[in-house]
Amino acid sequence: MHPIIIIGSGMAAYTLAREFRKLDKETALTIITADDGDAYSKPMLSTALAQNKAPDQLVNAKVESMREQLNAQILSNQQVLAIDAAAKQLQLQDQTLSYSKLILALGADPVRAQLAGDAADAVMSINDLTDYARFRAAIVNAKRVAILGGGLIGCEFANDLAAAGFHVEIVHPQAYPLERLLPEAAAIALRDGLAGLGVVWHLQRMAVAVDHHGDDLVVSLNDGSTVAADAVLSAIGLRPRTQLAQHAGIHTGRGIRVNRQLQTNVPDVYAIGDCAEVEGHVLPYVLPLMAQARALAATLSGTPTNVAYPAMPVVVKTPACPIALAAPSVPDSASWTVDCQEDGICALYQDANGQLLGFALTGKATQQRQALAKQLPPILTMQ
Ligand SMILES: Cc1cc2nc3c(=O)[nH]c(=O)nc-3n(C[C@H](O)[C@H](O)[C@H](O)COP(=O)(O)OP(=O)(O)OC[C@H]3O[C@@H](n4cnc5c(N)ncnc54)[C@H](O)[C@@H]3O)c2cc1C
Known part of the structure; x- marks a missing residue:
């Protein structure tokens, strides 16, 4: 056999x-x-x-x-x-x-950004332990890191690098980070939380080229502006x-x-x-x-079994603005109700009958994630 x-x-x-x-x-x-x-x-x-x-x-x-x-x-x-x-x-x-x-x-595989410039090959991504080792070695003497992509992974690395003492600038094509997963108020809280750590945002802009300029890597954006960095990390998707x-x-x-x-x-x-x-x-x-x-x-091992998916909230590891979210699997006619308190945001995505279909929580409100997850419909039932 x-x-x-x-x-x-x-x-x-x-x-x-x-x-x-x-x-x-x-x-x-x-x-x-x-x-x-x-x-x-x-x-x-x-x-x-x-x-x-x-x-x-x-x-x-x-x-x-x-x-x-x-x-x-x-x-x-x-x-x-x-x-x-x-x-x-x-x-x-x-x-x-x-x-x-x-x-x-x-x-x-990490999606590779389509970039011109003589340093396009110097752009790194971190998707496994080998990548991590390579990136860590590359930033030993670095002070500034440019991150391409303000999605979940880009924001987590931004928080981590800023907390480690690096100057971080993020280039993100949309108006807010995590715009497909979060309502505007929560996305703004994340943006501002990271900005509070010193992260500089370049929103609604795309990187088009990366070039060597002396010892710097210079990222050129589609509005003609530039970001100078010692290392460039791409986190634009998998x-x-x-x-x-x-x-x-x-x-x-x-x-x-x-x-x-x-x-x-x-x-x-x-x-x-x-x-x-x-x-x-x-x-x-x-x-x-x-x-x-x-x-x-x-x-x-001999017992044919279907996979079942209950609702599975995701925690975004950004201590500057902790986030828990459950994105609706099929966005439909439901809408967000956003409750902003001083210590956190509780945004609920509900249909016309009040059925909860998703949520986004920030700060202290993240403590509600388990209780709210129980109210969500499963993603896949066992059938
Ligand atoms: C930075 C980062 C942070 C994350 N944080 C979270 C989090 O907080 N919470 C969460 O739920 N998820 C998180 N995720 C996602 C989560 O880590 C992944 O969903 C999970 O690790 C994927 O595991 P995998 O085994 O499917 O893939 P991988 O870990 O990518 O493993 C794939 C394996 O396949 C091998 N392979 C591929 N092709 C071949 C081939 N042709 N021949 C031989 N071997 C091959 C590779 O060598 C590798 O061993 C994060 C992901 C990243 C990148």
Whole structure:
């Protein structure tokens, strides 16, 4: 019998492997990863600089320990180049491996900004521990960091870098940060909270080029203005890794398309985590991948199980203006009711019947997130 193979060693892959081992201690399990296979918590990447954490300090378990814990073969620093779904085989650089079942836990790639200029290649992004190590090394003697993108990850890094003593400037194309997730009042509170730390905003502007100018990196914006920095961090979004699947005839949309049992259209091939699109939902967060991992572990060990998604609020790690939000999965005719108090904002997204569909909380109001989450309809029921 060929092993179950998981591609990836991020939180989705390792959570699945752990959940599977709770139910099945024996079936051969192989994990193939382009990383070194050390287990770490990715959300820590955007709070680690202010704590002066070295990359090694973010590792929860070394790959050797993961092999032991999971009773799994882990092939690290190995890229899967192709999937032959008909033969149920994977092509690596110098070997071919057969699988009984295959799980794609491939994650997502940072979207690259389309930039002109002789320093466009110097723009960095942080999406894994290696990126974090590279960025941290690049800012050893730096004082100023320009961030492209005022979304969730851009704002978290802005807060972390400002708290670590850097001068931070954010270039963001919209009028407010997180404009698609927050009502205006909450977005303004976030903008002002970060400004209070010294963060300079360049709103409704786009970066068009990055050039070397002496020792500086100069970011040119589309209104003709410039931002001088020692390092430039791009946080303009993530795109699920779908290419490997696509080339194997696996259906993809925004992510790798799967049903509620996390199955692709190809027999015995599944997808979870940031790369997966579960019945139209791409939710690149920890809680969804944990729900997926539990359901898929049960399915792989013989009990076909649908994934269920309750409402899953997201906490934005910006201590300058703490935020908890639950974005409505299908924006409709509902509207925001915003209650602004001195110590926080409570914004509720409700339909005409008063049914709560989403919320955005800042400051002290974030304490209400669990209670409010209970009133939200589930995102996916088990059916
Ligand atoms: C800075 C930051 C902060 C975040 N903060 C939060 C937060 O506070 N709360 C929250 O809920 N979520 C947060 N998220 C999102 C959350 O971390 C992700 O949803 C989650 O870590 C994704 O895990 P994953 O296993 O799907 O992907 P990844 O961790 O990206 O893992 C993908 C794996 O696939 C491997 N791989 C890909 N292609 C191949 C190939 N061809 N061959 C071999 N291996 C391959 C990679 O090497 C990697 O091991 C944050 C994300 C970032 C970037």
